[in-house]
Amino acid sequence: MGYENVTQSLTKIIEMKNITKKFGDFVANDSVNLDVFKGKVHALLGENGAGKSTLMNILYGLYSPTSGEILINGKKVEITNPNIAIEHGIGMVHQHFMLVKPFTVTQNIILGQEPVSKMSVLNMKKALKDVKEISERYGLYVDPNAKIEDISVGMQQRVEILKALYRGAEILILDEPTAVLTPQEIVELIQIIKNLTKEGKSIILISHKLKEIIDAADFCLIIRRGKHIDTVVVPETNEEGLASKMVGREVSFVVDKKVKVAGDEIFSIKDLVVKDNRDIVAVDKLNISIKKGEILGLAGIDGNGQTELLEAITGLRKVESGEIKINDNNITNNTPFQVINKKISHIPEDRQKRGLVLDFDISENTILENYYKNPFARKGILNYNNIRVYAKELIDKFDVRPKEESKMARTLSGGNQQKVIIAREVSNDPDLLIAAQPTRGLDVGAIEFVHKSLIDQRDNDKAVFLISFELDEIMNVSDRIAVIYEGKIVGIVDAKDAEVEKLGLMMAGGGSK
Amino acid sequence: MKLKMKELRRALYIFATEKTVGFTLISIFLGLVVGALFLAVAGFNPFRAYWIMLQGIFAKPSYISYTIIRATPLILTGLSIAFAFKTGLFNIGAEGQFIIGSVAATAAGYFLHLPLLIHIPVVIISAVLAAGIWGGLAGFFKAKFGVHEVISTIMLNWVALYFQNFLIYTKGFQKPGGETSYSIQPTANMMILKTWKQSEAGREWLLQHPFWKDLLRTPMNWGFVIAILMAVLVWFILNKTALGFRLRAVGFNKFAAEYGGINVNKNMIISMFIAGALAGLAGALQVVGVSHKVTLIAAMEGYGFDGIAVALIANSNAMGCILAGLLFGALKYGGAKIQPFMQAPSEVVSIVIGSIVFFISIPKLIKLILTRKSKKGGTK
Numbered sequence: 001m002g003y004e005n006v007t008q009s010l011t012k013i014i015e016m017k018n019i020t021k022k023f024g025d026f027v028a029n030d031s032v033n034l035d036v037f038k039g040k041v042h043a044l045l046g047e048n049g050a051g052k053s054t055l056m057n058i059l060y061g062l063y064s065p066t067s068g069e070i071l072i073n074g075k076k077v078e079i080t081n082p083n084i085a086i087e088h089g090i091g092m093v094h095q096h097f098m099l100v101k102p103f104t105v106t107q108n109i110i111l112g113q114e115p116v117s118k119m120s121v122l123n124m125k126k127a128l129k130d131v132k133e134i135s136e137r138y139g140l141y142v143d144p145n146a147k148i149e150d151i152s153v154g155m156q157q158r159v160e161i162l163k164a165l166y167r168g169a170e171i172l173i174l175d176e177p178t179a180v181l182t183p184q185e186i187v188e189l190i191q192i193i194k195n196l197t198k199e200g201k202s203i204i205l206i207s208h209k210l211k212e213i214i215d216a217a218d219f220c221l222i223i224r225r226g227k228h229i230d231t232v233v234v235p236e237t238n239e240e241g242l243a244s245k246m247v248g249r250e251v252s253f254v255v256d257k258k259v260k261v262a263g264d265e266i267f268s269i270k271d272l273v274v275k276d277n278r279d280i281v282a283v284d285k286l287n288i289s290i291k292k293g294e295i296l297g298l299a300g301i302d303g304n305g306q307t308e309l310l311e312a313i314t315g316l317r318k319v320e321s322g323e324i325k326i327n328d329n330n331i332t333n334n335t336p337f338q339v340i341n342k343k344i345s346h347i348p349e350d351r352q353k354r355g356l357v358l359d360f361d362i363s364e365n366t367i368l369e370n371y372y373k374n375p376f377a378r379k380g381i382l383n384y385n386n387i388r389v390y391a392k393e394l395i396d397k398f399d400v401r402p403k404e405e406s407k408m409a410r411t412l413s414g415g416n417q418q419k420v421i422i423a424r425e426v427s428n429d430p431d432l433l434i435a436a437q438p439t440r441g442l443d444v445g446a447i448e449f450v451h452k453s454l455i456d457q458r459d460n461d462k463a464v465f466l467i468s469f470e471l472d473e474i475m476n477v478s479d480r481i482a483v484i485y486e487g488k489i490v491g492i493v494d495a496k497d498a499e500v501e502k503l504g505l506m507m508a509g510g511g512s513k
Numbered sequence: 514m515k516l517k518m519k520e521l522r523r524a525l526y527i528f529a530t531e532k533t534v535g536f537t538l539i540s541i542f543l544g545l546v547v548g549a550l551f552l553a554v555a556g557f558n559p560f561r562a563y564w565i566m567l568q569g570i571f572a573k574p575s576y577i578s579y580t581i582i583r584a585t586p587l588i589l590t591g592l593s594i595a596f597a598f599k600t601g602l603f604n605i606g607a608e609g610q611f612i613i614g615s616v617a618a619t620a621a622g623y624f625l626h627l628p629l630l631i632h633i634p635v636v637i638i639s640a641v642l643a644a645g646i647w648g649g650l651a652g653f654f655k656a657k658f659g660v661h662e663v664i665s666t667i668m669l670n671w672v673a674l675y676f677q678n679f680l681i682y683t684k685g686f687q688k689p690g691g692e693t694s695y696s697i698q699p700t701a702n703m704m705i706l707k708t709w710k711q712s713e714a715g716r717e718w719l720l721q722h723p724f725w726k727d728l729l730r731t732p733m734n735w736g737f738v739i740a741i742l743m744a745v746l747v748w749f750i751l752n753k754t755a756l757g758f759r760l761r762a763v764g765f766n767k768f769a770a771e772y773g774g775i776n777v778n779k780n781m782i783i784s785m786f787i788a789g790a791l792a793g794l795a796g797a798l799q800v801v802g803v804s805h806k807v808t809l810i811a812a813m814e815g816y817g818f819d820g821i822a823v824a825l826i827a828n829s830n831a832m833g834c835i836l837a838g839l840l841f842g843a844l845k846y847g848g849a850k851i852q853p854f855m856q857a858p859s860e861v862v863s864i865v866i867g868s869i870v871f872f873i874s875i876p877k878l879i880k881l882i883l884t885r886k887s888k889k890g891g892t893k
Contacts, residue, residue, distance in 0.1 A: 326753055341774075357770070360765065368770075377754075377758075
């Protein structure tokens with residue numbers, strides 16, 4: 001059919017024409033064109049750092065374009081700040097949520113546009129009614145009285161969408177909305193997107209996940225290194241087609257993995273009980289063991305005790321009862337320092353909070369655990385020459401970009417931040433490598449790299465514990481798969497016998513034991 | 514010509530926004546402008562006032578000496594706050610730590626009888642330890658009970674103040690008949706050439722050498738040298754040692770530090786101990802070099818609070834604290850002279866300092882002013 005033919009009969013709501021944005025000599029967007037149609041989903045696909053967010057920040061008024069123009073409903077507009085964008089009916093749901101955690105769902109939604117009765121008294125009744133009405137209309141169910149800090153990430157995202165709708169958004173920009181969601185939540189989100197478009201809302205979906213673009217979008221604009229590559233009609237293409245356009249080469253989706261017989265058991269957890277922040281049991285008499293040369297995948301929906309389990313193993317959270325052993329050493333309730341010295345490395349779930357000191361440079365981050373050891377320090381005095389040499393080595397080996405060890409970790413892209421962490425953790429030569437959500441928010445190329453690093457560890461006879469909400473990842477990378485539900489392991493299967501449906505059922509608590 | 518103006522503005526913009534030193538200098542300049550405005554509104558000639566101030570700082574060797582003496586404790590309390598800042602803590606308690614340091618120094622200086630070369634180090638070390646523990650207490654409260662250090666240090670300031678006043682009314686410590694303590698032993702006195710200055714030969718020599726006479730009129734002492742050494746030491750600890758690495762990691766991101774095996778609580782206590790020790794050193798140097806005793810104080814003397822401003826102006830940079838401390842000392846000492854000479858209120862100095870801190874705290878405002886200007890310049 002072709003893009004021109006399909007779009008002929010549709011109403012253009014936004015036109016971004018020849019948008020170019022330069023930061024100094026760096027061209028973030030190079031004559032990019034984007035049309036958004038009423039009631040349709042337009043995806044924006046590109047690798048990390050391709051310029052997707054820059055384009056959306058221009059539309060949302062956070063950046064002004066170097067050249068090019070924006071038309072809304074056929075009229076030329078100057079969007080110089082987000083308030084103007086909101087006036088034009090543009091709402092944005094950022095990747096990192098902007099919510100007041102101790103406030104309730106309703107309080108967050110109405111924040112800044114509170115309904116008031118006479119004498120400027122906050123009319124909470126009306127607020128609740130309004131929120132309920134919108135949430136029912138679009139199938140965005142949330143508990144309006146729950147506090148943000150008590151609800152899941154998926155729910156928080158709904159609150160963000162509701163916030164935009166409450167402000168009268170006609171066009172919703174969703175920035176990497178599935179990066180933080182579980183498989184079930186992704187299905188629900190896609191349903192929500194469909195409900196929204198049915199009601200005439202337009203959606204711009206920023207993503208580098210091909211599957212959800214195929215599932216949810218009508219059109220897709222592909223950007224590579226700031227350049228406009230193509231706009232395609234999604235039903236007329238497939239994942240491979242999108243991927244090769246995005247990366248500029250053919251991409252393999254199959255993880256390359258040799259058959260390997262696992263060795264002796266090296267790590268075990270017996271009857272572990274851990275409580276969460278609210279003092280409720282989150283890990284409930286959990287048992288697990290991992291062998292040398294094996295990748296054990298932990299599948300499960302977010303919030304079933306994975307975080308608490310990880311924190312308990314790595315010494316960041318107190319163990320109530322039970323036993324954690326590595327190499328026959330009991331490490332229950334050890335400090336993080338002791339755990340690291342028992343040859344356990346950890347790629348943390350949240351790389352910006354736990355994994356990196358963002359205001360340290362790359363070289364300082366590469367020695368975060370070893371700063372006091374020879375050759376990085378002698379008698380308490382740091383040797384920056386040796387530190388730099390070491391950092392350079394890791395940068396080369398793990399292809400961190402830019403190749404400058406004095407760059408602040410803050411300035412790196414997500415994929416390169418993750419590479420720094422992986423470089424550091426793998427170079428500690430651990431007996432057990434714990435990888436929590438290691439590919440969260442990364443693009444296809446970076447994901448290939450991370451998976452290869454994990455499999456290399458396993459091929460070197462090390463144990464790997466992979467925790468991920470991406471079922472595909474768990475199934476492709478692991479040798480054995482354990483499923484966690486409400487803090488318990490509800491089943492362990494061999495990866496080669498695993499079926500998505502069965503695992504999905506177990507993850508939802510419906511599996512046979 | 515037009516182009517040149519544009520280039521100049523562009524250069525100024527880069528200077529003010531991308532280089533911290535340039536930004537600080539512009540803030541200081543703007544602070545002086547605000548002070549001038551106040552003077553002008555009050556009917557005084559600001560140029561004359563600033564000229565008197567300048568003369569009051571540089572005209573005589575003794576003036577320079579006084580400026581340095583004024584600056585010494587401020588450099589150290591500034592370092593104390595900057596050090597805590599760099600490790601993620603806000604030490605409002607330099608004031609109290611200063612008091613504890615000076616009380617401990619006075620006690621060790623009066624009660625102990627030791628030989629000359631040993632007495633001063635002993636006095637200083639006891640003051641540093643006492644104030645370090647005082648500061649470490651706030652770190653301990655935070656680590657153990659989660660009490661925010663701003664709250665605990667403010668409280669500890671008052672405890673320290675009344676503790677000093679209590680001691681001054683304690684028999685054995687109070688000098689009979691006065692609201693002050695006994696003076697420290699001569700062996701604990703760090704004034705340069707103190708005995709020689711008062712000796713017959715010394716007085717005669719000084720009569721013939723007016724430059725030295727004027728300079729030695731002041732309680733000139735080794736404190737400034739020690740303060741500079743401390744700035745170097747602080748810089749070294751923070752940037753070159755494993756301890757500094759730990760402390761900075763905790764300051765920038767305590768979650769990542771904890772994950773990396775660093776004991777966050779322990780390092781918070783260490784950091785507050787060092788911050789307290791630095792402020793305590795300021796108090797000790799004040800006693801051994803200048804006052805030789807402690808007196809009854811009705812309110813906070815402000816060494817610690819001024820230290821906050823010093824640290825802010827220095828952008829928490831150890832070397833910057835030396836310069837900021839000197840600037841502060843100069844403004845305070847020189848500024849006091851506009852009152853007797855032209856009856857202008859010397860409080861204007863506080864306005865200047867306040868404004869400098871204000872401009873430094875709002876880099877965006879300066880950026881905004883400069884972009885507005887360069888934008889206009891561009892379209893004309």
